[in-house]
Amino acid sequence: MSLYPESVLVGPLDELVVGSGIHAAIYVSNRDRPPAVVERNSRVGGAFAEADKPVFYLNSRNRPFTENGITGPGTEGPLNYIPGGILQPSDVNCMEYQTQSVLAAVVRDNLVAKAVVFIDSPLEAVFEEGNNLKVVIASKEYSVQRVLLATGLGNPLIPFRLGPTSARVWSFPEFVRIVGSVNNSFSPQDFGRVAVIGSGDGGKVVMEHLMGQGPSDPGVFLDKVDWYGQDARNCEEFTKRERSRYAGLGRNFPNGDRSFRIRPINARVLSVESAGGRALVRCLLAGEPTPGIYDTVIYCCGFGPPDIPLPPYEERLVREKGEPIATKLVGCEVYKMGPCAGLSVDYREKRNNPLLDKVPQNTAAIFRYAGKTAALARRLPSGAVGNVSDEGGPM
Numbered sequence: 001m002s003l004y005p006e007s008v009l010v011g012p013l014d015e016l017v018v019g020s021g022i023h024a025a026i027y028v029s030n031r032d033r034p035p036a037v038v039e040r041n042s043r044v045g046g047a048f049a050e051a052d053k054p055v056f057y058l059n060s061r062n063r064p065f066t067e068n069g070i071t072g073p074g075t076e077g078p079l080n081y082i083p084g085g086i087l088q089p090s091d092v093n094c095m096e097y098q099t100q101s102v103l104a105a106v107v108r109d110n111l112v113a114k115a116v117v118f119i120d121s122p123l124e125a126v127f128e129e130g131n132n133l134k135v136v137i138a139s140k141e142y143s144v145q146r147v148l149l150a151t152g153l154g155n156p157l158i159p160f161r162l163g164p165t166s167a168r169v170w171s172f173p174e175f176v177r178i179v180g181s182v183n184n185s186f187s188p189q190d191f192g193r194v195a196v197i198g199s200g201d202g203g204k205v206v207m208e209h210l211m212g213q214g215p216s217d218p219g220v221f222l223d224k225v226d227w228y229g230q231d232a233r234n235c236e237e238f239t240k241r242e243r244s245r246y247a248g249l250g251r252n253f254p255n256g257d258r259s260f261r262i263r264p265i266n267a268r269v270l271s272v273e274s275a276g277g278r279a280l281v282r283c284l285l286a287g288e289p290t291p292g293i294y295d296t297v298i299y300c301c302g303f304g305p306p307d308i309p310l311p312p313y314e315e316r317l318v319r320e321k322g323e324p325i326a327t328k329l330v331g332c333e334v335y336k337m338g339p340c341a342g343l344s345v346d347y348r349e350k351r352n353n354p355l356l357d358k359v360p361q362n363t364a365a366i367f368r369y370a371g372k373t374a375a376l377a378r379r380l381p382s383g384a385v386g387n388v389s390d391e392g393g394p395m
């Protein structure tokens with residue numbers, strides 16, 4: 001698959017978008033002048049572009065695009081969409097839950113239609129020199145007028161002590177990259193004894209893959225997987241608390257006398273370390289330190305922001321008709337948009353969409369931020385960046 005690399009990034013830059021995920025695609029789709037986009041990975045498409053092929057199903061339903069712009073759970077509008085985009089996920093197929101590869105391809109097509117994208121180009125720092133804003137990208141310095149960070153959920157978190165081990169210990173993105181590689185020679189049975197740590201969306205889609213319920217079902221699956229941090233004890237408890245999208249996983253849980261394939265372990269992992277060629281997972285189970293030995297450990301413990309040094313200003317909300325749409329560093333033209341802005345759900349959003357409050361994963365959902373990112377892109381003037389107020393637009 002083409003990754004659309006561009007040749008050489010040259011400065012000075014007018015606008016720079018950092019990250020090549022859906023929020024970069026939304027931003028560039030709503031600008032008159034195409035910004036430069038830099039992506040640290042060698043693939044364009046953001047979080048869903050890690051793999052060569054489908055590895056997991058998305059958790060937002062696919063719905064046709066409506067021009068009235070009203071979206072979100074409980075409406076007729078689409079959940080995964082690119083306002084102003086030339087191609088929408090629902091143009092590609094009618095699957096109720098599309099695969100991550102479909103969304104990655106749509107993001108990629110929208111981005112390269114409207115912007116110049118540079119791969120293998122990590123943003124390493126943003127700083128000021130006199131009155132000039134500067135960035136360091138892959139060890140080179142450039143002058144830039146405005147920086148828009150669209151770095152998504154950030155880097156995988158490791159909330160336990162990870163010692164040296166030669167066993168397979170993968171983060172969620174590593175798992176997706178490896179099993180989704182065209183060169184992948186693993187079938188789930190080659191993973192041996194497996195522990196999955198974390199019960200959020202990442203943990204659930206990894207479990208679906210291991211249970212043979214993912215989109216590229218290899219026809220074989222694992223007999224038993226230990227799922228750390230999963231507090232549902234049986235099928236009934238799991239299906240009651242999870243969204244219907246994940247109901248199918250429930251049948252692998254303990255259910256009376258029936259044999260089961262998922263062993264939920266409601267415990268906090270303390271450390272993962274070497275035990276010969278295998279990995280020793282220590283956890284606290286009912287207050288007692290408890291060890292388990294595994295061939296493969298996959299941790300899906302959420303994400304923390306990427307470590308990019310920024311100028312030392314405080315952040316302020318950028319608002320559109322009173323609604324927060326992004327954040328901005330007060331003293332310079334640096335914005336954060338999409339989930340990397342980390343906007344908290346305010347009373348207005350709670351009132352309009354109670355599901356935002358009830359399902360924590362929805363706070364980062366595309367349907368929540370898509371309109372905000374598009375509004376930011378439409379609001380910021382091009383060119384005369386110096387005339388922009390701290391709130392992000394000409395006031």
Ligand SMILES: Cc1cc2nc3c(=O)[nH]c(=O)nc-3n(C[C@H](O)[C@H](O)[C@H](O)COP(=O)(O)OP(=O)(O)OC[C@H]3O[C@@H](n4cnc5c(N)ncnc54)[C@H](O)[C@@H]3O)c2cc1C
Nearest residue numbers: 019021022023040046047058059060122123152338365366
């Ligand atoms: C398993 C799972 C399933 C999900 N399913 C859904 C779903 O169905 N619907 C939904 O709405 N949301 C879903 N989400 C949430 C969704 O992934 C995010 O909301 C979305 O990807 C955010 O888009 P983004 O463009 O902001 O960032 P991303 O798609 O994360 O893209 C950010 C990009 O920035 C790049 N980057 C980071 N740092 C730098 C740097 N320093 N320099 C250059 N580039 C950098 C990264 O490499 C990445 O490519 C899911 C999340 C997970 C984990």
